[in-house]
Amino acid sequence: MTTNAMIWKHLNGGDTVTPYANEDLRGDTLKDLCDEFRKNNHIRAEDYERFGVKRGLRNQDGSGVMAGLSLICNVHGYVLDDGEKKAVPGKLIYRGVDINDIVDGCVKEQRFGFEEVVWLLLFGKLPNPRQLHMFARLLADSRELPEYFVEDMIIKAPSPNIMNKLARSVLALYSYDDDPENNSLENLMLQSIHLIAQLPTIMVNAYQVKRRHYDRETMYFHPLDPQQDTAEAILGTLRMDRKFTPEEARLLDLCLILHAEHGGGNNSTFTTRVVTSSGSDTYSAIAAAIGSLKGPRHGGANIKVMEMLGYLLRGVKDYDDDEEIARFLEKMIDREEGDRSGLIYGMGHAVYTLSDPRALILRDNVQPLAEKCGLSDELKLLEAVERLTPQVFARKKGNTKAMCANVDLYSGLVYRCLGIPQELFTPLFAVSRIAGWCAHRMEESEMGKRIIRPAYKSVAKMSTYVPLSQRE
Ligand SMILES: CC(=O)SCCNC(=O)CCNC(=O)[C@H](O)C(C)(C)COP(=O)(O)OP(=O)(O)OC[C@H]1O[C@@H](n2cnc3c(N)ncnc32)[C@H](O)[C@@H]1OP(=O)(O)O
Numbered sequence: 040m041t042t043n044a045m046i047w048k049h050l051n052g053g054d055t056v057t058p059y060a061n062e063d064l065r066g067d068t069l070k071d072l073c074d075e076f077r078k079n080n081h082i083r084a085e086d087y088e089r090f091g092v093k094r095g096l097r098n099q100d101g102s103g104v105m106a107g108l109s110l111i112c113n114v115h116g117y118v119l120d121d122g123e124k125k126a127v128p129g130k131l132i133y134r135g136v137d138i139n140d141i142v143d144g145c146v147k148e149q150r151f152g153f154e155e156v157v158w159l160l161l162f163g164k165l166p167n168p169r170q171l172h173m174f175a176r177l178l179a180d181s182r183e184l185p186e187y188f189v190e191d192m193i194i195k196a197p198s199p200n201i202m203n204k205l206a207r208s209v210l211a212l213y214s215y216d217d218d219p220e221n222n223s224l225e226n227l228m229l230q231s232i233h234l235i236a237q238l239p240t241i242m243v244n245a246y247q248v249k250r251r252h253y254d255r256e257t258m259y260f261h262p263l264d265p266q267q268d269t270a271e272a273i274l275g276t277l278r279m280d281r282k283f284t285p286e287e288a289r290l291l292d293l294c295l296i297l298h299a300e301h302g303g304g305n306n307s308t309f310t311t312r313v314v315t316s317s318g319s320d321t322y323s324a325i326a327a328a329i330g331s332l333k334g335p336r337h338g339g340a341n342i343k344v345m346e347m348l349g350y351l352l353r354g355v356k357d358y359d360d361d362e363e364i365a366r367f368l369e370k371m372i373d374r375e376e377g378d379r380s381g382l383i384y385g386m387g388h389a390v391y392t393l394s395d396p397r398a399l400i401l402r403d404n405v406q407p408l409a410e411k412c413g414l415s416d417e418l419k420l421l422e423a424v425e426r427l428t429p430q431v432f433a434r435k436k437g438n439t440k441a442m443c444a445n446v447d448l449y450s451g452l453v454y455r456c457l458g459i460p461q462e463l464f465t466p467l468f469a470v471s472r473i474a475g476w477c478a479h480r481m482e483e484s485e486m487g488k489r490i491i492r493p494a495y496k497s498v499a500k501m502s503t504y505v506p507l508s509q510r511e
């Protein structure tokens with residue numbers, strides 16, 4: 040019997056009752072409740088325009104409403120020419136340094152870059168060799184979880200969804216912290232370093248327990264090796280035989296570099312800033328950000344891309360036939376194919392127009408690997424999605440707005456080449472993006488100085504209070 044059922048039984052004097060009376064709710068009652076909601080809740084589309092509401096905090100041209108100043112990142116996707124938005128190739132700049140230069144530097148020197156990026160994001164300047172060495176060792180030494188945390192919080196409370204488990208584990212770490220409510224810079228720094236180091240450990244442990252509990256497979260709890268950098272630690276604890284090649288670890292490291300930060304306005308980072316601005320604790324802010332990233336329009340799109348690929352592989356007969364693929368994509372937009380959401384995952388972006396630099400780097404890296412990994416058809420189809428979606432949109436919606444592949448289109452193929460299970464794709468995004476979240480939390484806490492509080496225009500009509508006995 041589940042805990043809920045037991046509590047329910049207790050409350051009902053020993054009679055077993057369905058928890059939350061779900062059985063009753065599933066029938067007509069639930070339908071009636073939803074009908075009641077629909078009857079009383081409708082906002083006319085024209086009212087948004089009438090009251091100048093910036094839906095999704097967007098200006099008329101799709102650009103984001105300016106919500107703050109930041110030193111951390113610049114996401115450059117268009118230029119304004121005489122007030123008009125002009126599409127340009129995308130640029131991603133961490134603390135003034137172009138992401139392409141960071142990647143090229145690490146590739147040239149054949150070394151890991153994630154630790155360097157975390158330092159850069161948190162402190163504001165590239166580390167020197169001594170600082171980098173010290174910081175990489177500090178992160179490695181901080182990866183262990185508190186005593187009995189895995190037993191009490193992960194093994195005893197598995198989740199079928201690793202993002203859900205990450206959020207719950209981060210919240211649970213609050214009670215293992217001696218000073219969780221202290222929002223001084225020193226304490227935020229300490230908590231940030233611990234969380235950045237521990238999230239990969241939580242992810243792998245949560246996955247192993249999920250395997251055992253839900254998939255009835257063997258789970259492995261390999262000890263951490265304090266000599267390993269983040270990407271190596273992930274592969275070394277995830278794989279049954281603990282083995283991986285330096286090339287594999289560097290490819291995973293590349294993914295971590297690319298996902299680490301994306302400005303203050305992306306949904307999960309803005310969530311961090313919103314929660315931080317209320318003065319709440321680090322665990323609440325990071326758990327909320329994980330919840331945001333999980334969504335299929337944000338980081339969760341990397342799993343949805345693979346699901347979409349499955350629909351394409353099954354639904355398209357000739358993978359070289361652009362017309363057939365385009366027709367399938369049109370049906371996806373019309374909610375007749377795919378997951379019926381109307382979305383083509385991995386395509387489109389709130390800021391980028393001609394290109395997302397991360398998607399280009401990931402595509403360049405997966406192209407030479409796809410055949411060896413047995414993913415040639417998958418790559419061919421994703422390239423077709425990238426090539427054809429803008430045309431399909433132009434045909435369907437009659438607009439020629441520039442639209443590009445985003446970071447989520449090719450990341451899943453890279454992970455597949457590394458043998459990483461699909462359910463870890465979004466958690467890996469979180470393991471990397473937590474660096475950006477922490478940097479923004481510190482910036483918001485030190486420099487924001489105002490609770491974030493936008494307004495909602497009320498369009499409700501006044502109505503008189505009617506005593507209960509007189510209501511129909
Ligand atoms: C890490 C990341 O978060 S990257 C983004 C990952 N998400 C995805 O890949 C999901 C698919 N893409 C999308 O849903 C969108 O492109 C987003 C969420 C990324 C950006 O959304 P927006 O900034 O609102 O997009 P934009 O202003 O260009 O689009 C407006 C219209 O095009 C639609 N649209 C944009 N992209 C897509 C898409 N990939 N598939 C279907 N429709 C789309 C929007 O739903 C909207 O339609 P409407 O005007 O009829 O309401």
Ligand SMILES: O=C([O-])CC(=O)C(=O)O
Pocket residue numbers: 114300301304305306389390445446
């Ligand atoms: O910036 C955005 O809106 C989404 C995105 O690409 C990210 O968070 O990496």
